Structures are given as structure tokens and as C-alpha cells.
Amino acid sequence: MGVCYHPSPEEKRTMMTDRVIFVCTIVVAAVYLYATTLIPTLEIGDPLGPKAFPRLLGFCLLLAAAMLFVEMWKDRQTAAAAPAPSGPRDVRHLWILAGVVVWSGLFYAVLERLGYVVASAIYLLALMAWFNRGKWRANVVTAVLFSVSSYALFAKLEVNLPKGILPF
Amino acid sequence: MIDALLEGLLLVLQWKAFAFMLLGIALGFWVGLLPGLGGVTTLALMLPFIYAMSPVEGFAFLLGMHSVVATTGDITSVLFGIPGEGTTAATILDGHAMAKKGQAGRALGAALASSLVGALVGALALALAIPVVRPLVLAFGSPELFMIAIVGIAFIASLSAQGARGMLRGFLAGGLGLMVATIGQDPQAGVARYTFDSLYLWSGLDLVPVLIGIFAIPEIVDLIVRGGSIAGEMPGGRLNQGALEGVKDTFRHFWLTIRCSLIGTFIGIMPGLGGAVAQWLAYGHAVQSARTVEEREGFGKGDVRGVLGPGAANNSKEGGALIPTVAFGVPGSSSMAILLGGFFLLGLVPGPDMLTTHLAVTFSMVWTIVLSNVITVVACFLFLNHLARLTVVRGHFLVPVILVLVFIGSYTANNHYGDVVLMLFFGVVGYLMVAGGWPRAPFVLGLVLGKIVENNLYISVARYEFAWLTRPIVLVLLALAVAVILYPLIQARRSRSRSNAHA
Numbered sequence: 001m002g003v004c005y006h007p008s009p010e011e012k013r014t015m016m017t018d019r020v021i022f023v024c025t026i027v028v029a030a031v032y033l034y035a036t037t038l039i040p041t042l043e044i045g046d047p048l049g050p051k052a053f054p055r056l057l058g059f060c061l062l063l064a065a066a067m068l069f070v071e072m073w074k075d076r077q078t079a080a081a082a083p084a085p086s087g088p089r090d091v092r093h094l095w096i097l098a099g100v101v102v103w104s105g106l107f108y109a110v111l112e113r114l115g116y117v118v119a120s121a122i123y124l125l126a127l128m129a130w131f132n133r134g135k136w137r138a139n140v141v142t143a144v145l146f147s148v149s150s151y152a153l154f155a156k157l158e159v160n161l162p163k164g165i166l167p168f
Numbered sequence: 169m170i171d172a173l174l175e176g177l178l179l180v181l182q183w184k185a186f187a188f189m190l191l192g193i194a195l196g197f198w199v200g201l202l203p204g205l206g207g208v209t210t211l212a213l214m215l216p217f218i219y220a221m222s223p224v225e226g227f228a229f230l231l232g233m234h235s236v237v238a239t240t241g242d243i244t245s246v247l248f249g250i251p252g253e254g255t256t257a258a259t260i261l262d263g264h265a266m267a268k269k270g271q272a273g274r275a276l277g278a279a280l281a282s283s284l285v286g287a288l289v290g291a292l293a294l295a296l297a298i299p300v301v302r303p304l305v306l307a308f309g310s311p312e313l314f315m316i317a318i319v320g321i322a323f324i325a326s327l328s329a330q331g332a333r334g335m336l337r338g339f340l341a342g343g344l345g346l347m348v349a350t351i352g353q354d355p356q357a358g359v360a361r362y363t364f365d366s367l368y369l370w371s372g373l374d375l376v377p378v379l380i381g382i383f384a385i386p387e388i389v390d391l392i393v394r395g396g397s398i399a400g401e402m403p404g405g406r407l408n409q410g411a412l413e414g415v416k417d418t419f420r421h422f423w424l425t426i427r428c429s430l431i432g433t434f435i436g437i438m439p440g441l442g443g444a445v446a447q448w449l450a451y452g453h454a455v456q457s458a459r460t461v462e463e464r465e466g467f468g469k470g471d472v473r474g475v476l477g478p479g480a481a482n483n484s485k486e487g488g489a490l491i492p493t494v495a496f497g498v499p500g501s502s503s504m505a506i507l508l509g510g511f512f513l514l515g516l517v518p519g520p521d522m523l524t525t526h527l528a529v530t531f532s533m534v535w536t537i538v539l540s541n542v543i544t545v546v547a548c549f550l551f552l553n554h555l556a557r558l559t560v561v562r563g564h565f566l567v568p569v570i571l572v573l574v575f576i577g578s579y580t581a582n583n584h585y586g587d588v589v590l591m592l593f594f595g596v597v598g599y600l601m602v603a604g605g606w607p608r609a610p611f612v613l614g615l616v617l618g619k620i621v622e623n624n625l626y627i628s629v630a631r632y633e634f635a636w637l638t639r640p641i642v643l644v645l646l647a648l649a650v651a652v653i654l655y656p657l658i659q660a661r662r663s664r665s666r667s668n669a670h671a
Contacts, residue, residue: 017604018333025340032347032362039354039361048629050354050361053622057350061343067657068336074664075333093393100392104571108588111579120572127568146569150576158220159580 018072025065033058103127115164121147169299169527176531180539185228185532188221192232193540197547199233200240201555203250204391205566207237211506212383213570215513216376216577223514224532230510231486231536234503235287236544238482242279243548243555246475247272255482258447262467262474269470276552277414278472279479280545282425285418286480287541289429290436290487295534297491302523305495311636313497313519314624315645317617320439320498321346321610322649327440328607332660335653341601342610348373349618356626368586375509375616377578377591382612383502384574385595386602391567411552417472424457424473425480432481436488439500440609450481487537494522494530497620498613505612512616 036054107123114122124143132139154161179185192214199210211234218226237253244252246263259279266275308316325338351362352372363369418425428450435446454477458464467474490507492498497518499505511518522530548555578591601608628636636642 014333014605017606018337020604021337021340021606025344028344028347035362035364040359048356048626050357050359053625054347054350054361057343057346061340061347064336064339064343068333068340071333071336071657071660074660097389097392100571104575108575108585116576124568124572127571128565131567132565142565142569146572150572154217154576154580157217159217159576160583161576161580 015072015075018068022065022068022072025061025068029058029061029065032061099130100127111164112162113164116161117147117151118164120150172527173295173531173534175528176533177535179224179528179532180228180535182224185222185225188225189228189232189536189540190543192229192234193236193543196233196236196540197240197544200237200252200256201244202566203244203248203252204387205570206387207234207241207253207255208503208506209384209387210237211503212379213573213577215379215506215510216580218510218513219580221514223516223526223529226510226514227529227533228536230507231533232540234507235483235486235537236540238486239280239283239287239541239544240548242283242475242479242482243276246275246279247555253482254444255447255485256478257444258451258478258482259475261451262469262471263479265468265470266472266475271410271470273410273552274414274417274472275470275475276548276555277411278417278475279414280411280548281415281418282428282476282479283483284541284545285425286429286432286483287486287537289426289480290433290484291534291537292487293433293484294487294490294494294537295531297495298523298527298530301491301495305520305523308496308520308641309631309639310624310627311632311639312641312645314621314628315642315649316496316498317621317624319645319649319652320492320496320500321613321617322652323439324500324613325440325607325610326652326656327438328609329605332656334607335656337605338607338610339653341607342614345611345614345616346618346621347614348378349615350622355619355623368584372619373590374581374587375512376581377587378594378615379506379509379612380574380577381591381594381596382598382601382608383506384570385591386599388567388570388574389599391570411549414472414475418476421457421473421476424454425476428453428477429480429484432484433488435481436485436500437491439492439498441500446481446485447478450477453477483541487534490533494518494533497617499616502609502612505609505616508616 032054036051036058039051039054041049041051103123103126107119111119121143124146125139128139128143129136151161180189195210195214196207199205199207211230214230214233218229221229238255241251241253241256242259242263244250245256245259246267249260249264249267251257251260263275263279266272321339321342325342326335328338329335349372351369353359353370354361360370431450431453432446435441435449451474454471454473455464455467457473458467458471463471489500489504492500493504493508495518497508497511499508508518516522516526516529574591575588578587579585581587598608600606601611632639637646
């Protein structure tokens with residue numbers, strides 16, 4: 001039974017996460033309680049008023065955060081060392097993600113102008129050209145079929161999608 | 169009661185509801201087989217499409233999908249050794265071992281038959297629970313409903329993560345969910361809260377974009393990064409050989425299958441534990457049923473009982489999980505919380521109404537679970553040889569299509585770009601929560617229950633002032649909530665003093 005206790009990387013990681021959660025909650029609760037004071041009060045026969053529940057909530061949250069702090073304090077020896085770095089992420093993955101986000105942004109931007117069918121067919125085609133490389137015929141068929149059939153299905157379900165440049 | 173039971177069946181058999189159920193089954197069938205895409209994600213993605221449906225149609229669609237996911241998920245677990253769903257991981261141990269021994273057909277037969285038995289037990293439990301809990305629920309007033317929501321959040325917070333700090337994390341997540349729910353007009357006077365003069369926030373945050381963000385975006389990011397195609401090797405041979413033997417196994421160990429179904433149902437009723445726990449408890453129970461040491465050592469190497477146990481439990485839990493969701497409006501898991509969101513979209517309020525005016529709708533859910541599982545299992549047996557081919561669709565092919573669905577889902581709620589931004593914001597929040605091990609279920613529960621909790625608190629105080637706190641059921645529930653909260657804290661203290669004594 002060793003006297004010195006060495007925390008595992010996993011324990012260090014949860015310690016770090018708890019710190020982040022603690023700080024986030026304190027900030028959110030503080031902003032929330034401040035915003036609660038901005039709610040106008042009405043002079044009508046409302047026993048609680050619009051502020052009571054939020055106030056209760058804000059204080060409960062602060063209480064829970066304080067309890068978390070106490071638990072972290074009691075466990076402090078397990079996290080004496082510096083926080084473990086979260087594993088290195090593949091840079092290529094981040095680029096792919098960023099690309100998908102930008103392309104999706106473009107899709108949203110032109111959706112109402114071009115209409116759902118055209119925009120989503122182009123959107124799908126480009127994504128599949130990247131993710132499912134080299135299978136042109138399958139990609140084109142899937143992109144067109146999916147956008148047309150989903151549009152028809154959603155029209156049936158009374159989900160309104162932008163028509164755009166197509167007449168139907 | 170019997171009338172409502174029959175009416176529920178007729179409601180599901182109406183052609184439109186039945187067609188939506190078949191659509192749901194087809195989706196759930198496929199999603200269950202695919203390892204990259206989970207049932208919870210799909211449930212969130214499909215939520216926006218039920219706006220125009222009637223309550224019975226909407227639930228036939230959502231439940232039809234949700235209740236078969238674990239059935240087909242078992243197939244992927246057996247054939248490839250990769251869980252088709254998070255709730256079917258336990259089936260791998262013996263199911264995949266059997267497949268490697270050339271008994272894939274027998275393992276599949278056992279998994280399918282036990283899934284059906286499990287689903288039927290769960291549905292029966294739900295049907296039997298309705299007359300039992302009805303007097304209880306009808307005796308509940310606002311104070312009791314307020315407290316039961318608090319107990320639900322307490323349970324889900326303390327059980328969704330380990331230890332005292334885990335529980336507190338859960339509580340903080342639940343509290344943040346409740347906070348987000350207070351954005352918009354207050355339920356009594358209509359005073360705008362936390363809208364920061366933005367008209368978009370005036371009516372509160374729409375559930376659909378938030379749910380899609382929290383539950384679908386992190387999974388999609390994962391799919392983009394990881395790919396999600398099945399790399400495992402398919403066992404050779406015709407799969408329908410020996411399938412009948414697997415069905416016979418189910419009846420050979422019928423009581424074990426029933427007991428594991430009951431374990432699943434019970435875990436489903438308990439808020440916060442969820443299907444991932446049910447399968448392992450059932451597996452453990454199956455191992456305990458071994459009488460000799462040699463028998464016990466056969467587990468993990470292809471004992472059919474190791475397939476029957478989790479196979480039954482991960483299906484029976486759905487019926488159990490619906491009991492608190494429908495009767496008290498307190499969902500026990502993420503998927504049930506999303507389903508509760510579905511209630512509101514369809515204009516239903518869970519609780520007493522579901523057991524009186526809408527009793528037939530509640531019974532239609534029982535029938536949906538029964539019918540969809542019967543249809544799925546029969547379809548699986550008919551096409552047993554072709555099932556494996558369905559899993560070949562690659563994750564990379566899925567990503568673009570799901571992205572379009574994500575977009576439509578968040579946009580069509582109000583045809584407002586604000587919803588897309590909202591979805592992306594909560595997508596980032598959800599991703600960070602997953603990365604940091606912060607449980608998402610309490611957050612969603614708080615978000616979904618927020619307005620109801622506040623309303624019930626308001627009515628309690630308006631009607632009884634603070635005397636509502638002294639009502640007997642409220643006191644019992646309060647004690648329960650305190651016990652659930654204190655238990656992990658006391659345990660943490662004990663384990664600390666023990667480790668100090670050692671040091």
C-alpha cells in the first residue's frame with residue numbers, strides 16, 4: 001500500500017472536466033440571475049410572479065456547483081499534477097469538419113433562392129463526391145433520387161420546403 | 169378499460185396509422201442494423217416530421233421505429249461482433265462466439281425469438297400497469313406532479329453518471345436544461361424573460377432544433393470523422409440453417425427468457441438506468457443460471473443463454489420505460505425524453521389525461537410495440553439470408569443524407585433561420601458535453617419538463633400556499649428525492665475515509 005497516490009490519466013481528465021463544468025455553471029448562473037433582475041414585475045395578484053421560479057433555479061444551480069466544488073476539494077490530492085492534455089486530434093479530420101460546416105453554410109444561404117430540390121441535390125452530390133469517391137453513377141442517382149423523393153414525402157407530410165426555381 | 173384496449177388496436181389498424189407504423193418499422197429496422205447510427209439520434213431526427221400527424225399516427229411512427237431498433241441491433245452484434253445499437257452490446261459475447269463456431273443461424277434465431285418474447289412482456293407490463301397506476305395518477309394534484317418531476321430529475325442525475333461528482337454534474341446539466349426552458353414568456357402573466365429584446369426568443373426555444381443539436385450533431389461529427397463502415401468479417405454459410413434451433417432454444421429456456429424480460433421491464437421503469445444497464449444485468453442473470461462450473465465457463469464461448477438474456481431484456485425495457493413517461497410525464501432515458509417532446513408536438517399532455525380522455529391512444533402504444541415487433545421478427549426470419557447485405561451501406565454514404573435531414577428538421581419547425589443557428593449552437597454544446605463526459609439526458613429532461621414544473625409549482629402555491637409541502641405523497645416523494653441525492657454523497661465520503669485509512 002503506497003503512501004503516495006498517483007492519479008491515473010483518466011482521473012486527471014475528469015478532474016479537469018469538473019473544473020470546466022464548475023466554471024461554466026457559475027458563469028451561466030450568474031448571468032442568469034442578473035438577467036432575472038431585468039424581468040419586469042407586474043402589480044397583479046400573482047402570488048409567485050415570473051421571477052420566483054428562475055430565482056429558485058439559479059440558487060439551486062449555485063448550490064449544486066458549490067457542492068461540486070466541495071467534492072473536488074476533498075478529492076484534490078488525486079489531481080495534484082497538471083491536467084492531462086486531451087488526446088491529439090487528427091488535423092485532417094478538423095479540416096474535413098470545417099469543410100462540411102462551410103459547405104452546409106453555403107447550402108443554407110442559397111436554399112430559399114434555389115429551392116430544396118436543386119440545392120439539396122447539389123449539396124449531396126458534392127458531399128458524396130468527397131465521401132464516396134469515384135462512384136459517380138451511384139452518387140448522382142442517390143443525390144437526385146433522395147432530393148426528389150424526400151421533397152415528395154415531405155409535401156405529403158405537410159412539411160413546407162422552399163420551392164425556389166422549380167415550378168412545382 | 170377493455171373497450172379502450174380494443175379501440176387502441178383499431179386506431180393502429182387504421183390504414184394511415186398502419187402505413188406510418190410500417191414506415192417507422194422500416195427506418196428502425198435499418199437504423200438498428202447500422203452500427204454508426206443510433207436509435208436515439210434517429211428519434212431526434214424524425215421528430216419534426218410528425219407535426220402534421222394525428223397523435224396515434226405520430227406514435228405509431230415513432231414507437232414503431234424505436235421499438236424494433238434493439239431487435240435488429242442484435243443481428244449486427246451476432247454477425248459482426250459490433251453492436252448495432254448501444255443497447256445490444258451484450259449480445260456480442262455469446263452471439264458472435266456462436267457465429268464464429270458456425271452457429272450464426274441458431275444465434276440469430278435465438279436473438280430474434282427472445283426479442284419478440286421480451287417486447288411482448290414489456291408491452292403486457294405497460295398494459296397491466298395502466299389500470300394499476302391510474303387511481304394513483306388521478307389522485308395526484310399539482311404538488312405531487314411537481315415533486316414527481318423533481319424526483320425524476322434527481323434519479324436521472326444520480327444514475328446517469330458515477331459517484332458523487334458524477335451526480336452533481338447530472339444535477340447541473342438538469343438545472344441548465346430547466347433554465348433554458350424558462351426562456352420566453354412566463355406561463356402565467358406572459359412576461360418576456362431572457363429574450364434580450366429578440367422577437368425570436370419571445371415564444372421560447374423550439375424543442376426540435378435543440379434536441380437535434382444535442383443528440384444528432386455529436387453523432388454526425390463522429391460519423392464524419394470515423395467513417396462508420398463495418399470492418400468485421402461476415403461468417404460464412406447460409407444463415408437460415410439452424411434458425412429454427414434457436415427458436416427452440418428460446419422455449420427450452422423459456423423461464424430464463426421471461427425472467428430476463430422482467431429484468432428489462434423493471435430497469436425500464438426505473439428512471440435513469442436505461443437499456444445499456446438492462447442488457448448487462450440480464451446477461452449476468454443468464455450466467456448465474458449455469459448450474460455447474462463447466463456450464464459457467466461455456467459463457468462467452470457461445471452459450472445460447474447468453475444471447476437469450478440480453479436479447480429479451482433490451483426489447484422488454486421499452487414497454488417498462490413508457491410507464492412513467494405516459495403516466496407521470498417523467499421519462500427515464502434520453503429516448504423517452506425525446507418521445508415526451510413528441511407528446512407536446514402532437515398536442516398531448518402526459519399524465520392523467522393519457523389515462524382518461526386519451527386512454528385509447530395510450531393503448532395504441534401497447535399495440536404498436538406488439539405489432540411492430542411481430543412484423544419485424546417475421547420479416548427477419550423470411551429474409552434471414554439477405555439481412556447481412558443491408559449492413560453494407562457505408563457511413564460515408566449516410567453522412568450527406570443525414571445532414572440534409574438535420575437541416576430540414578431544424579428549418580421546418582418554424583421556417584426560420586434562427587432555428588438553424590439554434591441547432592448548431594446546441595450541436596456544439598452537445599458535442600462538448602459528450603467530449604467532457606457530461607450526461608445529456610438530465611439536460612434534455614430539464615428542458616422538456618421545465619414549463620410543466622414551473623406551472624405545477626405555480627398552481628401548488630396559488631392553491632395551497634406553502635401547505636402543499638405537507639401533503640403526505642409530497643413528503644414521501646421529497647424523502648425519496650433527498651435519499652437519491654444523499655446516497656452518492658455518503659458513499660463518496662465512505663470510500664474516501666476508507667482510502668485514508670489505507671494510506
